Amino acid sequence: GENVEQHPSTLSVQEGDSAVIKCTYSDSASNYFPWYKQELGKRPQLIIDIRSNVGEKKDQRIAVTLNKTAKHFSLHITETQPEDSAVYFCAASKSNYQLIWGAGTKLIIKP
Amino acid sequence: DTAVSQTPKYLVTQMGNDKSIKCEQNLGHDTMYWYKQDSKKFLKIMFSYNNKELIINETVPNRFSPKSPDKAHLNLHINSLELGDSAVYFCASSQGDHNSPLHFGNGTRLTVT
Numbered sequence: 001g002e003n004v005e006q007h008p009s010t011l012s013v014q015e016g017d018s019a020v021i022k023c024t025y026s027d028s029a030s031n032y033f034p035w036y037k038q039e040l041g042k043r044p045q046l047i048i049d050i051r052s053n054v055g056e057k058k059d060q061r062i063a064v065t066l067n068k069t070a071k072h073f074s075l076h077i078t079e080t081q082p083e084d085s086a087v088y089f090c091a092a093s094k095s096n097y098q099l100i101w102g103a104g105t106k107l108i109i110k111p
Numbered sequence: 112d113t114a115v116s117q118t119p120k121y122l123v124t125q126m127g128n129d130k131s132i133k134c135e136q137n138l139g140h141d142t143m144y145w146y147k148q149d150s151k152k153f154l155k156i157m158f159s160y161n162n163k164e165l166i167i168n169e170t171v172p173n174r175f176s177p178k179s180p181d182k183a184h185l186n187l188h189i190n191s192l193e194l195g196d197s198a199v200y201f202c203a204s205s206q207g208d209h210n211s212p213l214h215f216g217n218g219t220r221l222t223v224t
Binding site: 031032034036038042043044045046049051087089093095098099101103104106 | 151152153154155156167201210212213215216217218
């Protein structure tokens, strides 16, 4: 079955620097790749997603890139701010019923 | 105007008890889910319902029984609670069978003592 690996498990960056979180997936038929942000004590919320027919998508300081050949996708956050501190989850699916989640990355923004 | 609401927010109970968590969504979505998030933050799907029909039933003890009276509601009943059931349980919904965003409720923190 599908497997999603997420790295690193913890990432600490200086405020203002960029952060990159990487995920790899095993099922080449996966076609939907969302990223969720979960602040401490809160619910996961979608921040950006990408489908297999595009290679990159941007939304202000957040971008996601997809390499279908290598079967990996990455979340890029530029000009990090304290409010970016959270746990970030990647996921992959062939259909909405079979969303496979990464283990999460705790992002710490140092002032 | 909360999109996905679940109750209660906190639930503290003793081993062996039976408890229920309720979930309702007002987004008009066709599909609802129950997720379990343990202390290590792993998100694990437990059940998924589409238009009141069970479509995902992961390896979950049969002490857990979901019930969907209509497509806007998905409740979770847990019998004979065990210490290992302590976790945060999230309800979520999404639109149909397309690859579309999940909308999560605020979670129910279950503590079994």
